[in-house]
Amino acid sequence: MEDSNRSSNPSIHEVSLPSRRTVLRGGLGGLLAPLAAGAAPQPAAGPAPAGTGPLLGFRSVAVSTEDRVTVPQGYVAQALAAWGEPVGLPGRLPPFRPDASNTAAEQEAQLGMHHDGMHFFALEGGRGGLLAMNHEYTDDGLLHPDGFRTWNAEKVRKSQAAHGVSVIEVRQQPDGGWQVVRPSRWARRITARTPMAFGGPAAGHALLRTAADPAGLRPLGTLNNCGSGRTPWGTYLTCEENFAFYFRGPDRPGGHEARWGIGPTGGWFRWHEHDERFDARRHPNEPNRFGWVVEIDPFDPASTPVKRTALGRAAHEGATVAVTRDGRAVVYSGEDARFEYLYKFVSRDRIRPGGRRGNAGLLDHGTLYAARFGADGSGRWLPLVHGQGPLTAANGFADQGEVLVKTRQASDRLGATRMDRPEWIAVAADGWVYCTLTNNSARGSVGQPPADAANPRAGNAMGHILRWQEAGDFDGLRFRWNHFVLAGDPANPRAEARGNVRGDAFACPDGLWADARGVLWIQTDMSAAVMGRGEFARLGHNAMLAADPRTGEVRRFLVGPPGCEVTGATMAPDGRTMFVNIQHPGENPSERGGTGRSTWPDHRPGGRPRSATVVIRRLDGGLIGT
Template identity: 65%
Template sequence: MEDSNASANADIHALCDPARRVVLRGGLAAASALLAPLAACVSTPPTRLLGFTGVAVSRADAVLVPPGYVAEPIYAWGDAIGAPGLAPGLPAFRADGGNSAAEQALQAGMHHDGMHFFALEGAPPSERGLLVVNHEYTDEGLLHTDGAAAWSAEKVAKSQAAHGVSVVEVQRDAEGRWAVLRPSRYARRITATTPMRLQGPSAGHALVRTALDPSGTQIRGTFNNCAHGVTPWGTYLTCEENFVGYFHGPAEPDAHARRWGLRPQGNGYRWHEHDERFDATRHPNEFNRHGWVVEIDPFDPASTPIKRTALGRAAHEGAFVMQAIDGRAVVYMGEDARFEYIYKFVSRDAVRPGGFAANRELLDHGTLYVARFDADGSGQWLALTAGQGGLDAAAGFASQGELLVKSRQASDRLGATKMDRPEWIAGDASTATLYCSLTGNSSRGQAGQPGVDAANPRADNSMGHVIRWTESGGLAGTRFAWSHFVLAGDPANERAEARGNANGAEFASPDGLWLDPRGVLWIQTDVSPSAMHRGEHARLGNNMLVAADPRSGELRRFLTGPVGCEITGVVTTPDMKTLFVNIQHPGENPGQRNDPANPTRHSSWPQGLAPGGRPRSATVAIRRLDRGVIGS
């Protein structure tokens, strides 16, 4: 059913958005047009959303926030999760990297990423809740006492325990400060060895069966968990991103393995030496069992996480969920890899009242689409359905289960638009408008690689951009109109008002996105440590959190992080008086992992959180000293 209000809003935006008018008229050449504020074509400018004083570019080894705000680390790598039956501080973090694998499984994992705050029943919704936090990957140089010089079964087990997801209970005290409650009956770690189920069309398919699991339905673990999603029925979606690099591949991979980047040496993880699952020469289907969206019930620590194959297999950055006007769930997903795709899943059935118990199979049935961005500013969602559009047995897609394992190959065949590393997606259901961050693509336009196109208009795109689109006919529709929200980096590529606005904020490599209930779009950046000190990136300092007003186009820098870090995982409490942000890999060393012999050479953040000198990823709680709404 068409959402007439959304369609009307889309028409107004199209008329009042000069960038979209130029794109519609001029194709590729217009793709770099500047985005003028909507206020330019209405008689009364909208109320200003951003009320804080922007912070300056920084290279300090600290988290810097506007005047009147305070940022306090509350949950760092190695902190006890508060497991039931254990004393509050146990197992304690050892600054020399000496914690065992068993201890690490009861502590915060490494490299915090996507995150959500779930309010708990029986308490004021913004005073107490569960923080669910992804732990993307590990820095073996910091994780182990002697670094990664020699691997052992214990080191592999500890590395696997430092991946995955945390569930911790947090509470705000009378002074407004937050702390993890220990012990807690909700406290849980989900790791690279946690038992899980595979459900949906690919469950049981020959491509996911192994000697260790002939059924193709029982899987151990999740890892490289990047961004996330939250369902209307109260569950958490964690997304497996760069999973292929954990596997030791064959010297001569077949076409399927090559399309997914499986190679003999992986990305330096040597788990296969002590966990045979990760040796793809012995268990070639194991790597097909990863790269999925995983659903977790945060309120039931005994529940089994479920890998939802109907949402497709990809290097999933995140899974942003909204409800269509007819009640169906719509899940938007980006695949963070060069020249990969943006996806949308529309459930077959409407969301039912009754929480997770009433919606346990909702994400197992529906249609997966991949996006094509056309040069005239229009776009189409192409259905990834076996037997349609040339996706048949002759092309290697004999069933929907096989197609979903080969989502990339199916998207290739349909001619979807190859994007510049699509990452987080955020949106406004009332207008059916979505935003996607594209961190960049230095290979765009290089020899033998795809050239520029309307949606990805810059060769050697080292700065990234944010694209937006409005769905035609509501969220479940198959057509949309798109434009560039911002081309990051060089001010000549940004909006005109940002260039002349003292409160404008230049940034590069947009990564995390979140649209808060007031309509502020929060943009987190991830300039790699290797790029941070050269060329145009050098003047932008450390990674940052930028607040944007989509209506006026105003940008303000809200936060800068410590040396070498990535900013990620933004979310507020329901009252919007606390902002949680994750500081990932502080002190990460360009070109190599950190040295355990000199761990603070690049960063000693977070100082004072716990004894010891190793830099530690951590969740930070940010609040206004006057207890007002964040950003207003």
């Protein structure tokens, strides 16, 4: 896990004790009390399934260590759209070869590896839609017949083709099941080699120019696509996360390179050996062209994806959109790295009529903020605006473009709060904004803040979910915050790992999504290196849980196969079909290859495990979660 923040800014643990004491002393009743008077701001409008009653109506599933996906009684889970299946490009439908002998050219027409963030875009007619999904990274031990052996340019190109984004058309069948439509006029693959554009204040900046793109306007490809978002005007936001792992950096990195984790130990994917673009010694600006939120039109396969630089450069984990009362877009995003920051972008202009085309440049103009959390439960949004406060040329920020390319350094200067891997963000119907903080095992290590009275969970192995409510509206500059839940195992003998979960225990929250009924869906990402061991021994495999924000109750809804991460939740508009991604089933602790401990979803003897989308329905056709 990338860890490069050496600033002296206070961490979330150094300011969280008063709130945490309230949680542990007063219980969830006090925790759930409103923090701000008056009407809460409302999130972006969405389809609300009909029905009333309790939010959680299903019976919890048990902890599992089986090689399957477990869902509650009365539900069915169907594996759909696995890595290597054709996306449905007309005239290009190469089947998956179980021995992984598909070529790079074939992989460019197939679903990528390691499905992650995902959203459903309904089509007219009501029985189908488009799924836009991310493919975070590759396990080259699975991607090629002989893994890293005989490493060559073809393997690099296949690895690059297995990254990025897929857009597939899915349709519900008369029996209730779903299938991928092949061929489809909407089908699309976007990879690490797809031509793109820069938009916003940093477009054309000197720090984005390379020999291959001297104007700094035409980046090539997207990679390490993790969390995602959906705009009210119907586009998909994909987020470039841990891009530093793809670059070999200099033996003695400068301050900018070091702050972004670019150094001699990079090049984890070995792309630089056959694609010099990923050798930062030769092309020092190429890493600056990654770490952005990319906007994609899923309904136009010929459209050019745009990296929206106004949203800042970071190890982005998700981009959740809300709407102010006067119709402006607000985009929340976390940064999945130890001791990094939480961000908010507020558009300058209101959302216009005309859907996707009418709002093509809306995210290119506005203000980016970083969050500072106060020990008294208050918070402030700090504007990352050139010329304000310390963000001046004298401090290394020549213009707004440089502020955005160096978003981390700018946040350091402003004194934003260092967080424990802030990942997915969800905006609930009552205006509360929730954020998962997966963990931070570096807490208390050499050179990092130790455990003390202000940081009672040494190491923070279990993670937590934090929430806040903006003052007035989503564009407010102040907010009130508390902890929604501290993850952990209530039966754990080590007090720091118990947490205060009311209901089914879990650890390492990652994916997060609020549905139209108000259910908060929590997805976990315990590392394969710790799963089933030590203080994680009773937690089984990674899971998806449903929480009722009104009561704090948490119920386990789904458990995945061995080694997997559960991620990427979305629903059809009627609330009766849920789509969830199972990423890297069978993952080894090395995270880089081998068939591992799973053969899901094919269960072919000796076969390769494959990431896939799971479609979940109630057998009686009812609303998911009731």
